[in-house]
Amino acid sequence: MITVKELTKKYEKLTAVDNISFTAHPGEITVILGPNGAGKSTAIKCIAGLLKYSGQIDICSFHNKSLEAKRILGYIPEVPALYDLLTVGEHLEFIARAYRLEDGWQQRGDALLERLEILDKKDKLSRELSKGMTQKLSIAAALLPQPKAVIFDEPLVGLDPKAIEEVLKMFTELKEQGISVLISTHIIDTIESIWDRALIMSKGTILSEITREALGEQPLKELFFSLTGGVQE
Template sequence: MITINKLTKSYKKFKAVDDISLTAKPGEITILLGPNGAGKSTTIKSIAGLLNFDGEITICGHRNKTVEAKKIFGYIPETPALYDFLTPWEHAQFIAKAYKLEDTWKQKIKDIFERLEIYDRKDKYVREMSKGMTQKLSIAVALLIDPQAALFDEPLVGLDPKAINEVLKIFEELKSQGKSVLVSTHIIDTINEVWDRAYIMDKGKIICDITREQLEGRDLKAMFFELTEGDAEECRQ
C-alpha cells in the first residue's frame, strides 16, 4: 500500500502540493491525473523519496525514505534513470547485487526482457537504445525486485502499441498478485480499461477521488476536463 497523508510541498512562496492525501491499495490499480502544473510530478518525486516535504508518506506501513520501504518499492520515473555506458544486463546485475537477490534473478530478468522484447539488446550500451527501449528497461529492472508497491510515472510514453498492451497486462498481473499499483499518466484513453480508483489533481490539490463503480458509466476523460477546466463545481460521486 502507498499512503500519502497531508502532503505539502512548497518552493519558496509557491505551494506546489497543498495538503493532499491519497491511498493506492493492495490489489488495485490507482491512477493519478492532472494537467501540467497540477502538482503530479512533485507528488511522484515526494513518494519516491527524491524531495523533502511536510506530511507523511508510507510504503506498506514503512516511511518512504527508510530502507525497509525501498526494499519493497518499485519506481519507474518518467525519464529513465539509467547509466549510458552500462548494458541492460549489467543494469540487472547491479540491481540484483544491490538488493541481494538470489541466483534465480537471471532467469527472471531473461523472462522479463523477452516479454518486453529487449533481450536481443541486453549487451548493447544504454546510450545506443531508443527512448522506448530505455523505458522498457526501466520497467524491467523495477519488476526484478518483485515490489509489493509500484509507482509508474508516465510509463506508456514512447512505447509502441504492442509494448503498451504488454505493460497494461503487467499492471493487471501486479493487481492480481495483491500488489499496489499507482500510475501517474495523462493518457486517459489508453489506461481507461484497467484502473480501479482515480485521483484528479489541479493547482496542488486533489479535486476528485473516485472509483470505477462510483463513475457509474460516466466518462472519466470528460469528467477530467470538466473539473480541470472549471466547467464543473465538484467531483460527483
C-alpha cells in the same frame, strides 16, 4: 499499500502540492490525472523519496525514506535514470546485487526483457538504446526485485502500441498479485480499461477521488474535463 497523509511540497513561494492525502490500496490500480502544473510528478517524486516534503508517506507501513520501504518499492520515473556505460544485462545485475536478490533473478530478468522485446539488446549499452527501449529497461529493472508497491510516472510515453499493450497487461497482473500500483499519466484513453481508483489533480490539490464502481458508466475523461475545465496535457 502506499499511504499519503497531508503531503505538501513548496518551492519558496510556490506550493506545488498542497496538503493532499490518499491511499493506493493493495490489489488496486490507482491513477493520478491532471493538466500541466497539477503537481502529479512532484507528488510521485515525494513518494519515491526524491524530494523533501512535509506530511507523512508510508510504503506498506514503513516510512518511505527507510531502507525497509525502499526494498519493497518499485519506481519507474518519467525520464529513465540509467547508466550510460552499463549494458542492459549489467543494469539488471546491478539491481540484483543492490537488492541482494537470490538465485533465480537471472531467469526472471531474461523473462522480463523477452516480454518487453529487448532481450536481444542485453549486451548493448544503455546509451545506444532508443527512448522506448530505455523505458522498457527501466520497467524491467523496477520489477526485477518483485516489489510490493510500484509507482509509474508517465510509463507509456515513448512506447509503441504493442509495448503499451504489454505494459497494460503487466499493470493488471501486478494488481492480481495484490501489489499496490500507482500511475501518474495524462493518457486517459489508454488506462480507461484498467484503473480502479482515480485521483484528479489541479493546482497542487486533489479535486476528486473516485472509484470505477462509484463513477459507473460515465467515462473517466468526461469527469476529468468537467473538473479541469477541459484542460489536458
